[in-house]
Amino acid sequence: MEVLRYAAFTTEPSGGNPAGVVLDATGMTADEMQRVAADVGYSETAFLTPTGAPGAFDVRYFSPLAEVPFCGHATIASGVALAEHGTWGPLRFATAAGRVPVGTDVGEGGRIVATLVSVAPRTEPLAPDDLTELLASLGWDVDDLDPALPPRVAYAGAWHPVLAVHRRSRLARLDYAFDRLGVLMAARGWTTIALVHRENETVFHARNPFPPGGVVEDPATGAAAAALGGYLRELALVTPPVMLTVHQGDDLGRPGLLRVDVPRDPATGISVSGTAARMTPEGAHRER
Structure with missing residues (x-):
């Protein structure tokens, strides 16, 4: 083996x-x-x-x-x-x-590109008390959040709370309480926290704390990217069909690029390529 x-x-x-x-x-x-x-x-x-x-x-x-x-x-x-x-x-x-x-398939430069299609995504409300504890664990404030992208818990094979900030610099300064956040995530069955910043209509930056797995941060998270695509479609925050670009890992020195294809049919899975x-x-x- x-x-x-x-x-x-x-x-x-x-x-x-x-x-x-x-x-x-x-x-x-x-x-x-x-x-x-x-x-x-x-x-x-x-x-x-x-x-x-x-x-x-x-x-x-x-x-x-x-x-x-x-x-x-x-x-x-x-x-x-x-x-x-x-x-x-x-x-x-x-x-x-x-x-x-x-x-x-074979993509640009002869590189192999793999594309997954997630299970059908869905979103749920994020309880106010859970949002309060999330923000406290992250050392964030409600004023850090982007009101155009409301907090939710999103699923496309695993559950991820989605928190969007309106300043890219807020992501760059991420420093959270590992054990405190891990306790909350374990109690709720969340895999990672999808922390995102929307640069423009189709370009996002993301970071994903992962304390339940014993990892401070996931450098590039396909399951969370699929969940993000489903969240954006369900809340009508994009107009599908649309291709999104997610940049992740830059703040860790491990830059990654995820392509997220959001189809129109709400029952259809989200495609993630890389x-x-x-x-x-x-x-x-x-x-x-």
Whole structure:
């Protein structure tokens, strides 16, 4: 069993969000997967088990501390890894959140581009007390928020509160209470917090704290990007069909680029596309 390492949503190993990928996890138990993910130490590691049908895999995702129902950046990394190892899309990933189609193609400069289609997204109100605790944990004030993008909890395979700020500099100064925020997120079943700034109609900047996974911040978050696309569509904050660009990781020195395709049909999943760069040393972790 070999763990491959890829940086998702970037063309450079030093950018984007690192993910572990196990292309054949046949026979592994959940405890074994959790132990490997903790050893790898990335925000998520994806474990793929071939089902025997062409392009079909059962997929589980583990952070260093716990299993998560869905992870976008590890899905993109897995799609690119499969293509590099000879298995091209269309692919079908059976995840704890539902069926996630994944396509792969050759893009600009000959880079492999993977595209996932999320499960059907939805949003829910964010309780006033939860908003108060979120802001306190972040060290933010209500005046930091952009009134044009109201707080909500958004889902596209995992739950993410969405908080939008009206100044890009507010994101750059992110410094939050790790344990305090982690307690709230664990109690509510939230995976990351989607903190965003809208530069213009289709361009966003994002940061994603991830204390439930034992990670201070996710550098590029495909699941949250899909949830953001669903949130914008449901609240009529964009006019679909529309392609969004999400910049994430710049403030961490790991810039990433996510393309988010928001279709018109409200029952349709959100597409998230990106490249992935193989990290070295490849397969540095081997489980025997």
